[in-house]
Amino acid sequence: MTIRRIVANIDVASVAEVQKFYTDLFGLEVIMDHGWIVTLASVQIAAVQISIATEGGSGTPVPDLSLEVDDVDAAFSRAKMLGHDIVYDLTDEPWGVRRFYLRDPSGKLLNILSHPG
Template sequence: MTVRRIVANIDAESVNAVRKFYVDLFGLKAVMDHGWIVTLASGQTASVQLSIATEGGSGTPVPDFSIEVEDVDAAYARAKALGHDIIYDLTNEPWGVRRFYVRDPAGKLLNILSHPN
């Protein structure tokens, strides 16, 4: 059997508030909208991955989602400018990623990261 994709579903009181967060911060676009559910996408193709962890690394909690971006510094600056709740400040980690944590309006903890060149 081949897994073709894994879709994250976020339980939210306000679909529009959470949609706005992901559109404004990451530039995602709606590819399906039924009002009660909206699916956002980047248009990029990514491999299927599922991480299982006892901690988030460096003493942090396990994030609900990890989102790899091209430029984590730009994403961090945008998150700060938008007034989002930064939980773990921008950090170069010993295992080779640069990342920060932010919470979305539904309370999900996001690990935003890049692999430095």
Template structure:
């Protein structure tokens, strides 16, 4: 048996309001839209992962999602220009990632990161 993918399902009263954050900001494509559920995806090949944590590292809360991008500084600047709520500012972590936390439209804490 092989796990082929892992899909987090986030509750939202209005799934369409996710378009600006997950589509426009992060560049994810809409691959399914039934109105009551919208699925965003990347063309990049990924490996299914689940992280289980007691803290988020560096004395932060555990984020709801972690999204690795190729240029965290570019996304950070876009988040600032969109005036989104940055929960944990851009930081180089001792375990080799550069990251920040931002609040999505549904109140979920999203860890945006790049490996250094």
């Protein structure tokens, strides 16, 4: 058996508010919209991964979602410009990622990261 896709589902009170957050900050595009559910996607092909953790590393809580971006510094600047509350500052971690945490409008903890190099 081959897994073709894993989709993260976020339970929200307002689909439009959370959709705007992900499209404004990450440039994701709407690929399906039934009103009660909207699916956003990137044109990039991503590997299927599931992380299982007891902590988020460096003493942080386990994030609900991890989003790898090509330029974490640009994502950090954009998040601050859009007024999003950063809950873990931009940090170079000892295991080789540069990342920060913020919460989406539904309260989900997001780990935004890049692998420098």
